Amino acid sequence: LAKTTQPISMDSYEGQEVNITCSHNNIATNDYITWYQQFPSQGPRFIIQGYKTKVTNEVASLFIPADRKSSTLSLPRVSLSDTAVYYCLVGSNTGFQKLVFGTGTRLLVSP
Amino acid sequence: ETGVTQTPRHLVMGMTNKKSLKCEQHLGHNAMYWYKQSAKKPLELMFVYNFKEQTENNSVPSRFSPECPNSSHLFLHLHTLQPEDSALYLCASSQAQERYYEQYFGPGTRLTVT
Numbered sequence: 001l002a003k004t005t006q007p008i009s010m011d012s013y014e015g016q017e018v019n020i021t022c023s024h025n026n027i028a029t030n031d032y033i034t035w036y037q038q039f040p041s042q043g044p045r046f047i048i049q050g051y052k053t054k055v056t057n058e059v060a061s062l063f064i065p066a067d068r069k070s071s072t073l074s075l076p077r078v079s080l081s082d083t084a085v086y087y088c089l090v091g092s093n094t095g096f097q098k099l100v101f102g103t104g105t106r107l108l109v110s111p
Numbered sequence: 112e113t114g115v116t117q118t119p120r121h122l123v124m125g126m127t128n129k130k131s132l133k134c135e136q137h138l139g140h141n142a143m144y145w146y147k148q149s150a151k152k153p154l155e156l157m158f159v160y161n162f163k164e165q166t167e168n169n170s171v172p173s174r175f176s177p178e179c180p181n182s183s184h185l186f187l188h189l190h191t192l193q194p195e196d197s198a199l200y201l202c203a204s205s206q207a208q209e210r211y212y213e214q215y216f217g218p219g220t221r222l223t224v225t
Binding site (some may be wrong): 032034041042043044045046049059089091093095096097098099100101102103104 | 145153154156157161166167169178197199201202203208209211212213215217219221222
């Protein structure tokens, strides 16, 4: 799995847009980028996955530049309930690889 | 019930006890996973089952014994644990092992070993 680097923590306020960037310089051609969210004392939750350009779902958007060496998870108009740890993972969409969650980005949303 | 369920949600056990954690998924998936999450440490994969067959054992001590009777149920049998085994134990499932990147997690069992 390609190594990923993301900020340890971020702070935001309710109603703001939050962008969390992840670096993955060694991403391979077959690798996809996946983001998970984890609330305290709960299991992670799959948020979004993409390969290139932009992916959007009801929860978030994922922006991936042409070189794919980084990606940005965008959370529109965050609320207090978006306070969580966000993990960026990179891995191939074929075969099996262990998910390596790392330490993630701890997002704190304040009133 | 929907998704992935785990029981019990909390468990306190002594080092000489034997207990079991149960996981059930209602998603029709064929791969199931056990993870351990210790305080302030990343999730660690413990075991993987694909179509009831164990395919990964991430060097887990033998005091943890998994069992997968069918694709919907996964157990983790515990015996003679150590205090450092206290952690949140998470179960997850995916459509198949090849779809490992989209896993659905249960709420976890908070285990305390005294």
